[in-house]
Amino acid sequence: MAAADPLGTRREGGEPVLITEILAWLLDPGNWSGPDGILRQTLLHLFYCVLAVTSAVLLAVPAGLYIGHTGRGAVFVVGFGNALRALPTLGLVTLLTLVFRGRVALVALTVLAIPAVLSGTYAGIRAVPAHVVDAAKGMGMTSRQRLWKVELPNALPLLMGGVRNAMLQVMATVMVAAYVGLGGLGQILLTGQRINDYERMAGAAILIALLAVLVDLVLAGVTRLVTPRGVFLTARSGTTSRRRR
Amino acid sequence: MIEFRTVRKQYDDGTVAVQELSLTVPAGTITVLVGPSGCGKTTLLRMVNRMVEPSSGAVLLDGKEIRDSDPAELRRGIGYVIQQAGLFPHRTVRDNVATVPLLFGTSRRKARRDAEELLERVGLSRELGKRYPGQLSGGQQQRVGVARALAADPPVLLMDEPFSAVDPVVRAGLQQELLRLQEELGKTVLFVTHDVDEAVQLGERVAVLRQGGELAQYAAPAELLARPADDFVASFVGKDRGYRGLSFVDSSGLEPGPVDTVHIGDTSADVPSRAGWVLALDAQDRPRGWLPPGSTVRGRLTEDQLVAVGSLHTLGCPLREALDAALSSPTGRGAVVDADGVFQGVITAGQVLELIENRRHPALTEGAVQCSRD
CATH class of the missing domain: 3.40.50.300 (P-loop containing nucleotide triphosphate hydrolases)
Known part of the structure; x- marks a missing residue:
């Protein structure tokens, strides 16, 4: 079977869906335009992801900075993060969509994004070498100056790592928006399933995956841009090992 | 304060x-x-x-x-x-x-x-x-x-x-x-x-x-x-605090003695075979190494024919350095240089110890000894 059909997958009946057919669907301009077209759904898909992650960043970064800087509530980060991660994602989202109708259901995506951002921020602050923070304090920086001028810039790589993780998780889950009728690329996939249009389903799946990779690449670029050069160099050369003492 | x-x-x-x-x-x-x-x-x-x-x-x-x-x-x-x-x-x-x-x-x-x-x-x-x-x-x-x-x-x-x-x-x-x-x-x-x-x-x-x-x-x-x-x-x-204490004793009164010297680059004619150790200096008269007794030089004298000179004692530096120069030299004679590194003479451990004995009274000079190196 596989040898006879190296590039395709199979429909229920055993009839293959060739890559060429999927490509044909993807390249058909008619499929891109219109209120249910690929373009609009892709933008909607992206909008939900960015909205969810941005809200998570706005909530979790300040909390992570506070906890990392003061050391207060570290147990909360670990416990809360683990608890949320242990929850079955789909279950949580379905529950929240049942409780909150309509767009409020997007809160579920934000909840999903928070642990990664929170623990990334917290870990970033805690990973700043103790002697660096000690020096900052000893030179006469106030608590606030230490946080903004020393801890945050050095925490950025790990903080951004948390944001990237959150984005990936959200992108993997955002299709549920289609379940509650909010659209997105999941909508195309679901429609395809309903009408047994396998080109449509496969095409939508490929688009979802491509978009996830693309967004991650963009975030990787952003990480490079915001990471101070010295921190980047240190991380790469590894000359200043962390907490050597 | x-x-x-x-x-x-x-x-x-x-x-x-x-x-x-x-x-x-x-x-x-x-x-x-x-x-x-x-x-x-x-x-x-x-x-x-x-x-x-x-x-x-x-x-x-x-x-x-x-x-x-x-x-x-x-x-x-x-x-x-x-x-x-x-x-x-x-x-x-x-x-x-x-x-x-x-x-x-x-x-x-x-x-x-x-x-x-x-x-x-x-x-x-x-x-x-x-x-x-x-x-x-x-x-x-x-x-x-x-x-x-x-x-x-x-x-x-x-x-x-x-x-x-x-x-x-x-x-x-x-x-x-x-x-x-x-x-x-x-x-x-x-x-x-x-x-x-x-x-x-x-x-x-x-x-x-x-x-x-x-x-x-x-x-x-x-x-x-x-x-x-x-x-x-x-x-x-x-x-070894007794030895380290010498770091605070100045070396004035230590008289460097003479020794046979040659220069790097000298030809065999200038370096006849000798019975004793010979100190080799560079063009600026800085000690470079010792030529073992009885060595014959073919062509010109080069550094790889020499035995390492040991630590150097700079004039005016504490006695610890003087004693160490004598002890670390393969010949038992430590090379003494001035602040610019120019060879001044040699000293033996015996000379250093004699100086310490003569100084027993009054007790060791206190305070850091000023010394300049190049």
Whole structure:
């Protein structure tokens, strides 16, 4: 079977869906335009992801900075993060969509994004070498100056790592928006399933995956841009090992 | 001047780090706190810039209780150097040095210009200012740490094992550099180390602490080595303290004797086979090595025919160096040079010992011996 059909997958009946057919669907301009077209759904898909992650960043970064800087509530980060991660994602989202109708259901995506951002921020602050923070304090920086001028810039790589993780998780889950009728690329996939249009389903799946990779690449670029050069160099050369003492 | 008045530090778990300790650190000198780990030396140092608050007692800076000043403000007026340098990885070397002036509100431009000057002062090139700490060696990082501590020209400098994490050769260089800087700047330096050698080399006064934060002895280094207050100090300063004490005895009166010399590049005609060791010098008359007895030179004399010269004794440096030059030489005769490294003559261990015997009364000269090297 596989040898006879190296590039395709199979429909229920055993009839293959060739890559060429999927490509044909993807390249058909008619499929891109219109209120249910690929373009609009892709933008909607992206909008939900960015909205969810941005809200998570706005909530979790300040909390992570506070906890990392003061050391207060570290147990909360670990416990809360683990608890949320242990929850079955789909279950949580379905529950929240049942409780909150309509767009409020997007809160579920934000909840999903928070642990990664929170623990990334917290870990970033805690990973700043103790002697660096000690020096900052000893030179006469106030608590606030230490946080903004020393801890945050050095925490950025790990903080951004948390944001990237959150984005990936959200992108993997955002299709549920289609379940509650909010659209997105999941909508195309679901429609395809309903009408047994396998080109449509496969095409939508490929688009979802491509978009996830693309967004991650963009975030990787952003990480490079915001990471101070010295921190980047240190991380790469590894000359200043962390907490050597 | 830094004054500790019956300071005590007890942590919440009951550990006593410092036990009712009083100590006065005179202005303009290097004072060293030395002791085994757990003797409270770092705790004591950190009390001065309020990184640690004493449980009881008081610390005074120029007669004022530091408790009355705002911690951040107090710290900006005190230089602080730590073991790992603690440079900020995200800032250039230049901006690291400029940290405190920038906190004081100095313009970025002026702060950077001053920082580059300071880099030169601690023996680094200006170009290094644009690099990041992660691109520097451990020794360079420590120099930057010192420059950063000096940037706002504070009268007091706290140094917590600043040279412990670098290799011995680099450490020796940093120690010389600190002494040179101190001669120029005359800061009040409180220096913590666990290394007795470093303590007696750098300190004008050395405070030996014992476990549990008690002051065992507070004295000039020569005094410490010659007359330890008790068994603890005696064992802590080490078995070879008699030898190390020679670091504080000047070598005046030591007369270098003559020896046969040749020059690198001399031909076989100039270097006839001889019965004794011959010292080979370079074109600037600096000792390069010993030519073993009976060696014949074919063609021109080159360095690879020589046996290493051993350590050199520079005129005016302490007797320890003179004795070491004699002991480390393959011939038993140590080469003596002047401040420029030019050969002056040779000395034997016997001469050094004779000088020590003749000087028995009065006792060893106290105080650091000034000596200049090229």
